[in-house]
Structure formats: C-alpha cells, structure tokens
C-alpha cells in the first residue's frame with residue numbers, strides 16, 4: 001500500500017515513519033510512504049505558501065496553487081485516482097472499523113495536512129474525497145493525525161506485523177480492553193504477581209484474563225461495555241469478579 005502525505009513539514013513525517021514497526025515495513029517494501037513538500041510547489045521567489053484571508057480576520061490561509069500542484073505531481077503519473085483524505089478536526093472520527101475499510105478498499109491514499117488557520121476552500125473542493133479527524137481536539141497541524149492514520153491502517157496489512165505481533169492483535173481486538181500483564185521480577189515495590197499466573201494452569205489463566213478484560217472494560221469504558229453481547233459464561237465471570 002502506498003501513502004503520499006502533502007505537508008509543509010516532510011522531515012517530521014520521515015523522522016517518525018522510518019522507525020520501529022512502520023520503518024521495518026517501509027524497508028521491506030510492504031508499504032511506501034512518500035512525504036511531499038508543498039513548499040516545493042510555490043511559485044513565489046520566497047517560497048511563500050500562505051496569504052491573508054479575503055474578508056479579513058486573523059491568521060493566514062494556505063494558498064490553493066501550491067497544494068494543487070503538489071497533488072498533480074502525484075497523480076500525473078497514475079492511470080487511476082487515489083483517494084484523497086484531508087486531516088481535519090471537522091472530519092468523521094477515525095475508528096478501527098474505518099481503518100479496516102481504508103485498508104480493504106484502497107492501495108493508494110493521499111493525505112493532506114493543513115496548518116495555520118486553514119486551506120483555501122477551493123482546493124479542498126477540487127481534490128479532497130473525505131475529511132478524517134483522529135478525535136475531537138485541535139492540533140497545530142495535520143501531520144500527527146496523518147501519521148496516526150498511516151500507522152493504524154498499515155498495521156492491518158499482512159506482513160507489517162510479525163507473526164508474534166499479529167497474534168497479540170488477534171487476541172486483543174474483540175471490543176474488550178486488554179487484561180493486565182506482568183513480567184519479572186515476581187515482586188516489585190512489595191507487589192507480587194497474581195498467583196493464578198504462577199500456577200501453570202492454562203484454563204484458569206485464560207478464565208482469569210477474560211474476567212479481568214470484562215471487569216476493566218466495564219469500569220474504564222462503560223461506552224464500549226454497553227455494546228458487548230455477553231455469553232452466560234462471561235456474565236458468571238463478571239459476577240464472580242464483582243463479588244471478590
């Protein structure tokens with residue numbers, strides 16, 4: 001899968017996306033991430049990319065032309081039209097199921113990162129298919145949201161996660177929160193590891209972990225919990241967890 005990111009801060013993208021699991025996937029050519037510097041498409045001798053808003057008001061507006069030409073530099077070599085997503089707090093909020101849909105229906109995404117007070121509306125109308133937000137808060141730019149989206153979609157692509165990383169994913173993503181994890185030492189600051197995990201009794205360990213996941217989801221994310229369809233077994237586990 002290919003991602004092109006239209007940005008004023010390409011180094012911000014490169015420095016993050018060449019590390020860790022995503023960096024490994026890029027090296028292995030499973031994904032391609034291309035940061036395109038909008039400023040390279042300025043026609044101004046000072047490489048200006050923003051201007052004052054018509055109608056007055058505070059701040060600057062990103063000009064249509066450099067963004068449009070940066071976009072054309074990507075699509076002019078293609079015989080298809082990639083999906084263009086504008087990272088914006090006004091978009092629909094990214095969820096795991098949106099990430100899955102993006103992975104399943106696209107082999108090429110173009111992500112547009114805004115800055116300052118916004119972008120000339122006409123270039124948005126001209127090139128953008130959809131706006132996506134990563135949550136109901138405002139950031140200084142769209143770069144972090146774009147990288148969140150790339151990470152979230154990429155880790156669903158076969159080969160991005162190792163076998164071990166994938167099986168963690170399979171056991172975790174079922175609408176429940178993760179059970180607590182422990183590693184050595186057995187005792188830390190006077191706290192020991194739950195005895196069931198030391199027992200070697202795998203059926204009991206699995207039951208305990210399921211119970212902890214149910215209890216945690218109920219306590220920490222009542223919004224997720226209310227959407228679960230609990231089996232009779234789950235209801236018993238939860239009840240015995242409340243009792244103890």
Ligand code: 4G0
Pocket residue numbers: 087088089113114115117118132133134135136137138139140141142145
């Ligand atoms: C476009 C996305 C881009 C419009 C981008 C700000 C948060 C998100 C930006 C604005 C962003 C998000 C209207 C403030 C850049 N902040 N939640 N900042 N406005 O995904």
